[in-house]
Amino acid sequence: MTVATSLIPGLGEIIRNGDSKRRAEALRRIADLFFEDATKLRPHHIEMFDEILLELVVHAELIARAELAERLSPFANAPRVLVGRLAREDEILVAGPVLRRSPVLGEEDLLEIARLKGQGHLLAMSERRALSPDLTDVIVSRGDREVVRRTAGNHGAIFSESGYGELIRRAAQDGVLTLAVGQRDDLSDRRLKQLLAGSLDVIRRRLFDIVKPSGILYLSWRVTDNADDRDAKGRLYAAFDPALVLAELKPAAVLLDEEAVSASSGKKIHRLVVKKPGLEIRE
Numbered sequence: 001m002t003v004a005t006s007l008i009p010g011l012g013e014i015i016r017n018g019d020s021k022r023r024a025e026a027l028r029r030i031a032d033l034f035f036e037d038a039t040k041l042r043p044h045h046i047e048m049f050d051e052i053l054l055e056l057v058v059h060a061e062l063i064a065r066a067e068l069a070e071r072l073s074p075f076a077n078a079p080r081v082l083v084g085r086l087a088r089e090d091e092i093l094v095a096g097p098v099l100r101r102s103p104v105l106g107e108e109d110l111l112e113i114a115r116l117k118g119q120g121h122l123l124a125m126s127e128r129r130a131l132s133p134d135l136t137d138v139i140v141s142r143g144d145r146e147v148v149r150r151t152a153g154n155h156g157a158i159f160s161e162s163g164y165g166e167l168i169r170r171a172a173q174d175g176v177l178t179l180a181v182g183q184r185d186d187l188s189d190r191r192l193k194q195l196l197a198g199s200l201d202v203i204r205r206r207l208f209d210i211v212k213p214s215g216i217l218y219l220s221w222r223v224t225d226n227a228d229d230r231d232a233k234g235r236l237y238a239a240f241d242p243a244l245v246l247a248e249l250k251p252a253a254v255l256l257d258e259e260a261v262s263a264s265s266g267k268k269i270h271r272l273v274v275k276k277p278g279l280e281i282r283e
Contacts, residue, residue: 024064027056031068038075050079057082066093073097078104087113092120099124107132114138119147126150131157140166145174152180164191172198175206182207 034049069086072078083104089095122143171178178199
């Protein structure tokens, strides 16, 4: 019997010989004690709860463990060893809540789980508020289609250079992933060019609707600087209202004559001048 369990009369007996119902009730009551004063507990108190709850959770049924994981997931001072154990469970109902939200899990914990566990665990991790480049490297490498799509759509995820390259490589075979990558704030001109180059025409046209006008304008002219490629330039004009382009490009030097700005009402675009560092285009 541990020091912690000796402080609670009858708990040792419940742990050793109690039936599942008695253990579940003990787990719930002791967890309630933690949640009642969680914000006021000192480290040695949390260690005591960690020790007691660990002994109980081993014998608890699935629903009781899942409920505990859900309740613990938002707490920054949740019992650390217990949260780590719950996160490593094979049952995603238990591991999922803490993998998605728990601030207690450190980088090493997450990397270990990402390398060893299945797609359900990776999918849960893909929803965390922030993902490091080391973690996204593992997720993109091991994850299935849904995992990678969800990770690409997470704007708190940071990708290494190689990780982003793998993301774009996989996007060439996945239109949904292409669109998810196309909406990322960290999508550079170079990466956008790679994304466009590997996408089908129908996906490429959809990208014109979702990528920021400043980025797509800049890149489209670089990609279509061949004077014979009028079709792509035509799609560019069709994709954006020049007045919206002007609003998006305010930080840059943009000149539109009156007829161009009024193109949204049906007039033909006669002149469009876009000036960005190292770039001046007149049409």
